[in-house]
Amino acid sequence: MLSRSAEGLYWLGRYLERAQHLSRLLRIQTEALVDRPVTEIHFGWLRLYGCLNRQPPVGSLELLAQDDYSLADSYTLADDLTFEPTNPDSVWSGVAAARENARHVRHCLSAEMWTCLNRSYLRIQGLTIQDIWASSPERFYAETVAEIDTFAGVTAATMYRDEGWRFLNLGRSIERVQLSSALLDAQIAAANVTQDVSEAAWTSLLRLYHALEAYDRTFSLQVEPRQVLDLLATDARLPDSLSRSLDMLSAELAATAPSPSQQAAGAAQRLIGRMSALVNFAWLDRDDPRSLLQRLNAHGRELHDLVTETYFQYPVHDAPVR
Amino acid sequence: MDLDNYELDADVYDEMFQANGSPRAHYQGVHRALTDTSAADLADIQDQVTGSFSSEGISFKVYGDEEGDERIIPVDCLPRVLSGGEWRELEAGLTQRLMALNLFLADVYGAARIVEDGVIPVDVVRGCPQYRIEMRGFQAPHGVWVAICGTDLVRTNEGFKVLEDNLRVPSGVAYMLANRKAVKASFRRLYRSSRVQDIEHYGRVLLTTLQELAPEGTSDPAIAVLTPGVYNSAFYEHMFLAREIGAELVEGRDLLVDDGVVYMRTTAGLRRVDVVYRRVDDDFLDPVVFREDSLLGIPGIMHAYKQGNVTLANAPGTGVADDKSVYAYVPDMIRYYLAEKPIIANVETYLCRNPDGLEYTLDNLQNLVVKRVGESGGYGMLIGPHASPAERAAYAEQVRANPADFISQPVLALSRAPCLIDGRIEPRHVDLRPFVLSGLETRIVPGAFCRVALRRGSLVVNSSQGGGGKDLWVLEN
Structure with missing residues (x-):
């Protein structure tokens, strides 16, 4: 497959995963606005901005500490994370970037995939924060999440399992590892700076990963932060756990057709091996989970660079001819 | 829907109605459907067609337009209809024309017999900026310089005429197919009962053509x-x-x-x-x-x-054959290379590089369309009757300064076809661009990108200037 097309699909996967992840977080956060105490709402915003490694609009988080402002400023923050076009991490930017990549590689997608994605894009194009805030912002985020799930389903049902499929999934899995490692790190960081973190802050994390029932079954109804982290990192049965995302990543890379350089492909596989070892073995040693998550994230960036150099932008002078 | 107020003009060929106001034989199905369908239903159909373009993201761009980088091309839901007989004539004419043009290209980059024999003046060919000196002596695979051609045709009371040969990178075929897909889905019964010839195999025909031309x-x-x-x-x-x-x-x-x-x-x-x-x-x-x-x-x-x-389709240098000055000589090429009578006529053209043509053009500016030889897409032209005296005078200055850059043609009364405009059925001027493919043989799918000037009275069909598209149905017989 043409390198540039593969790269477009890879980024399509990454951007959609990003937009969905943020929508899931915002859905839980806007639900919390209805009935949760201010400290918890404050925690939620710290976690959100922490995992994006982004500064909130000036002053908004300080004001939030006062009850009167919590709703008013949540509006500013939600707008910043949802519709702000200059914020490259906003939901709008993610969907727009995914759609722009899809437009470049539309001939590699099934017609159904394009229609599905283009409709989501047209819907979000026509909305502003006022439109969604008036009634139920959490419904907007739930719909966005569902649309991206639908895209994944349509993709699974209609896309030819060629290399394009591999690179689309490769992008999704890498992004998922990056998002999860950043989010768990941000969760611990936010928990460290917030006084009286309630159990709800950890329950919401479980809900985000569709893991509440699994947690109850595996552990107990008592929510223990350490056990929550263990489950989200190491349980390979959980769709978005770190362990499972890494397994998928490894499988996608192994299934990708021969690369121009066997050496580079081997380096990528070894790197994934190191990442899996961090999650599956080092994690159990229970040393500092934040430094471990940060190492994982740094490896993820290296892996991205390796994939790019190996498949998309390799030097042509010594490349093999097929 | 009521067609009583549909405006007819004796000077303009109407695609649906004869001069006496009764529908043409091949338009009877569509005419009846339009009469029987309510305004509300037609509006729904138009919405469906427009909606399908938008959700499919069928867009184009207008150069120099800062806002809205992608636009959805306006599409009119009412099909334009040609009879099988009309099409066969066009098909023969288009095939003949492309054969002559390919022979011309091989000739002007080879021995240039046509120039030697005085059929075309040497400076018309060599003076053309699209003449690529680098291609001299080159022999295109199978003599096919132009593999994909999009010919612009118009119809007047005198019949079909070729307005322009697009021999470089003609576009619009995706709209031909998209229009068909959308309109067919909305006029299901009418489509089935009308026995329209298929165009969906265009991709296969294109692929065959390109494969035939491989090294x-x-x-x-x-x-x-x-x-x-x-x-x-x-x-x-x-x-x-x-x-x-x-x-x-x-x-x-x-x-x-x-x-x-x-x-x-x-x-x-x-x-x-x-x-x-x-x-x-x-x-x-x-x-x-x-x-x-x-x-x-x-x-x-x-x-x-x-x-x-490697094969390039189309070959570089084909622009010399669709130059607006060279255009005037295409009927001569057909006679010269094929010893045949041109089947589809040219539009009468005056070359300002010739003293007679220049004089005629300047004397009759108010009745002529003047075009720049190097421009396309409806840019840089003067429509004499629609221009103010001051605009005409300014344009005349430019023509006098560089006569070789201009040609002029009479203002054509382009035929009109029924369109749905603001909930009413009104006639609008149309042209059509069929796509002619040349590999080991010449192939044309029976359809065209039909362009329509949606602004009332406008003769400019270019999508960059307020034009839209509509589906063209070629009936089986």
């Missing part, structure tokens, strides 16, 4: 569609065609030439390319040969082409 000895040629990129106005079409024919969609940066062979960069290494269906202009093909400042081009691709290692 000698390639058994399973690798084909790539070369696009300037996503910012090009016709990107949707490039993508669409790559998908239809199962080709890679490449940009210049995806290709490289090594030792006279063209390769594309794939995830598994470099892969040889045998046929390039190029949708970039000559100027941007190869910075070594054409424009040095081009960032889009592939250095060395012309060398590979001349060695016969």
Whole structure:
């Protein structure tokens, strides 16, 4: 497959995963606005901005500490994370970037995939924060999440399992590892700076990963932060756990057709091996989970660079001819 | 819906109605359907058609337009209908014309007999900026310089005429197919009962044509569609065609030439390319040969082409044959190369490079359309009767300064077809662009991109200037 097309699909996967992840977080956060105490709402915003490694609009988080402002400023923050076009991490930017990549590689997608994605894009194009805030912002985020799930389903049902499929999934899995490692790190960081973190802050994390029932079954109804982290990192049965995302990543890379350089492909596989070892073995040693998550994230960036150099932008002078 | 107020004009050919006000035989099905369908239902159909364009993202770009970088092309839901007999005549005429044009190209880059024999003045050919000196002595595979041609046809009370031959990178075929898909889905019963000829095999025909033109000895040629990129106005079409024919969609940066062979960069290494269906202009093909400042081009691709290692469709240099001055000589070419009478007429054309033509043009400016030889897309032209005296005077100055850059033609009363405008059925001026493919034989799918000037009274059908599209139905008999 043409390198540039593969790269477009890879980024399509990454951007959609990003937009969905943020929508899931915002859905839980806007639900919390209805009935949760201010400290918890404050925690939620710290976690959100922490995992994006982004500064909130000036002053908004300080004001939030006062009850009167919590709703008013949540509006500013939600707008910043949802519709702000200059914020490259906003939901709008993610969907727009995914759609722009899809437009470049539309001939590699099934017609159904394009229609599905283009409709989501047209819907979000026509909305502003006022439109969604008036009634139920959490419904907007739930719909966005569902649309991206639908895209994944349509993709699974209609896309030819060629290399394009591999690179689309490769992008999704890498992004998922990056998002999860950043989010768990941000969760611990936010928990460290917030006084009286309630159990709800950890329950919401479980809900985000569709893991509440699994947690109850595996552990107990008592929510223990350490056990929550263990489950989200190491349980390979959980769709978005770190362990499972890494397994998928490894499988996608192994299934990708021969690369121009066997050496580079081997380096990528070894790197994934190191990442899996961090999650599956080092994690159990229970040393500092934040430094471990940060190492994982740094490896993820290296892996991205390796994939790019190996498949998309390799030097042509010594490349093999097929 | 009521058609009593549908306006007829004796000077303008109406596609649906005869001069006496009764519908033409091949339009009776559509006429009846329009009469029987309520205004509300027609509005629904129009919404469906427009909606399907929007959700499919069928867009184009207008150059120099800062806002809204993608626009959905306006589409009118009412089909234009041609009878099978009308089409057969057009088909014969288009085939004849493209054969002559391909012979002309082989000739002007070869022995130039047509110039030697005094049929076309030498300066019309050599003075044309689209004449590529680099192509002299080149022999295109199977004599096919133009593999894909989009001919603009108009109809007046005198019959069909060729307005323009587009022999470089003609576009619009994706709209032909998209219009059909959308309109067919909305007029289901009418479509079935009308017995319309299929056009959906266009992709297969294009693929066959490109395969036939592959370099000698390639058994399973690798084909790539070369696009300037996503910012090009016709990107949707490039993508669409790559998908239809199962080709890679490449940009210049995806290709490289090594030792006279063209390769594309794939995830598994470099892969040889045998046929390039190029949708970039000559100027941007190869910075070594054409424009040095081009960032889009592939250095060395012309060398590979001349060695016969890759086929470019269309060949570089074909612009000399669709130049607005050379156009005037196409009927002579048909007589010269084929010893046949032209089947489809040209529009009467006055070349300002000739003293007679210049004088006539300047004396009759208020009745003429004056066009710049190098421009296309409806840019840079003067429509005499619609211009103010001051505009005409200013334009005349430009013509006098560089007469060779201008040609003039009478203002044509383009035929009109029924369109749905603000909930009413009104006539609007239309043209059509069928696509003629030339490989080992000439093939035309029975359809065309039909363009319509949606503004009342306007004669300009270009999508960059308020034009839209509509489906064209060619009936079986």
